[in-house]
Amino acid sequence: MRLDRGDELSAGAAGAAGPAPGAGSEAPRCAFGFVGCGRIVTATVRGLVASGHPAEGIVATSRTNAGASALAEEQGIRVAGGAAEVVRFADTVVLAVDPAEAPGVVAELAGTLREGQLLVSFVASYRLATLEKALHGPVVRAVPNVALAVREGVAAVAAGQRVERAHWRQVHALLGGIGHVVVTDDASMELVSAVAGAGPALFSAFGEALAGEAVARGLDETTAKVLVAQSLRGTGVLLGAGMSLPEIAGMVASPGGMTRAALDALAARDISGTLGASVDAALDVSHRRLV
Ligand SMILES: NC(=O)c1ccc[n+]([C@@H]2O[C@H](COP(=O)([O-])OP(=O)(O)OC[C@H]3O[C@@H](n4cnc5c(N)ncnc54)[C@H](OP(=O)(O)O)[C@@H]3O)[C@@H](O)[C@H]2O)c1
Structure with a gap:
């Protein structure tokens, strides 16, 4: 299912959570939007859908959209035409691209995220402080593992300074039903990746x-x-x-x-x-x- 202008015009087409701040009232809302759609996002989406999250409330994009299209075919999620479109339709944006690609994608996201819109980064070796400096908004860094696919994952999370209680609820909605969430600090994330991500x-x-x-x-x-x-x-x-x-x-x-x-x-x-x-x-x- 691809998100396009037609979707924008069809109210509630996404089985929606209601319009988000700054979005048109008729835009189909998605709880989660993924930028990057490789192995860890596939695992996350499989877990979310298996746990009862509506597939039409998930939107994804990737460089070629091969992964997003495959996941749309498999799970029924929506496919967006790029990062800006994901930001537009999603309440929580999850960044999950290769570390080398992350700075460019973050620069692209910097101008598009809405005030207060949460970004959760799965990107390895990408510090919270670097994300915060680029985005000036609420950011959470997470290191999940692929067992999210079977709702037996684990995810360590570290929150930036602009993260509020409502953002934590969003993090819990994303990860809490498909894995054990451990709150840690940014400095521990490399070690967490080496032990639990791997x-x-x-x-x-x-x-x-x-x-x-x-x-x-x-x-x-x-x-x-x-x-x-x-x-x-x-x-x-x-x-x-x-x-x-x-x-x-x-x-x-x-x-x-x-x-x-x-x-x-x-x-x-x-x-x-x-x-x-x-x-x-x-x-x-x-x-x-x-x-
Ligand atoms: N796999 C794990 O177990 C795991 C666990 C924790 C954290 N992580 C982290 O999560 C991130 C993704 O890992 P992965 O294993 O899922 O990688 P992956 O399977 O190689 O997938 C990478 C994804 O990023 C997309 N991508 C690359 N450049 C992009 C760009 N400029 N714009 C949009 N999408 C882009 C790719 O799209 P195309 O295929 O279309 O090029 C692909 O969908 C990495 O930073 C990794 O360190 C992975």
């Missing part, structure tokens, strides 16, 4: 390596993958049921047993050092491109 990839890589070791020792690949994937999933469900990571490990490992031996072998090969190197590598990239 988290699903890191745990997946760990699972792949574990399955690979089983295959190397003779287990067939399909069986190995099912066993590891279901173990990972089950661990997540145990966490969701309220258990802590040490409690889960304690349910499995007993003194002198094989799991204890496996954990000791991991510790002896410095699993902390390995993960530390992984976090440092991510931080290194993040800090080098920080603006």
Whole structure:
């Protein structure tokens, strides 16, 4: 569904939340507008729609609109012709473009955002202060992860100085139904990205390596993958049921047993050092491109 002039003229076409300040009274309103429509926005939109948010209350655009069109096809969201159009139709604007593209897109947004209109930035390595300096409005920086797609995500958020209570409600409406929201500060965001933004990839890589070791020792690949994937999933469900990571490990490992031996072998090969190197590598990239 594409937003165009026809939509502007059809009152309530978006199943709307009512006209927003500064918009024409007949403009279809969208609660959320996404500038950039790649993997993290796809995950966010899938989660929002799965949680009951009306698809016609979501609008998106991207450089080529390939991602937005695909998501429109899949989920029924609206497609806008550019960032300015997203700003015009949306109450909350979410910026989710590649870090290298962000300064140009922010400059474009600076002249279009309405007074008090909230911008939530998912962009990595893009400081809150830089956003505030460019936009002079309420901004929230968020680091989500792709598990938002299945409403099991996590998102760390840091708010700029112009963020008010009503903006927090908008942040909660965006992320609260599809993930756990953790309020933090801007200075922690690079570390958050390295640990939780990257988290699903890191745990997946760990699972792949574990399955690979089983295959190397003779287990067939399909069986190995099912066993590891279901173990990972089950661990997540145990966490969701309220258990802590040490409690889960304690349910499995007993003194002198094989799991204890496996954990000791991991510790002896410095699993902390390995993960530390992984976090440092991510931080290194993040800090080098920080603006
Ligand atoms: N993926 C994650 O798990 C994750 C988690 C947290 C934060 N983030 C951050 O979120 C941002 C997006 O990540 P992603 O993984 O979704 O990236 P992605 O899959 O590569 O998608 C990037 C999107 O940005 C669009 N884009 C690029 N330049 C643009 C421009 N000038 N105007 C409008 N749209 C533009 C692209 O459009 P075209 O395809 O049409 O070129 C594409 O839709 C990044 O800053 C990333 O660091 C990602």
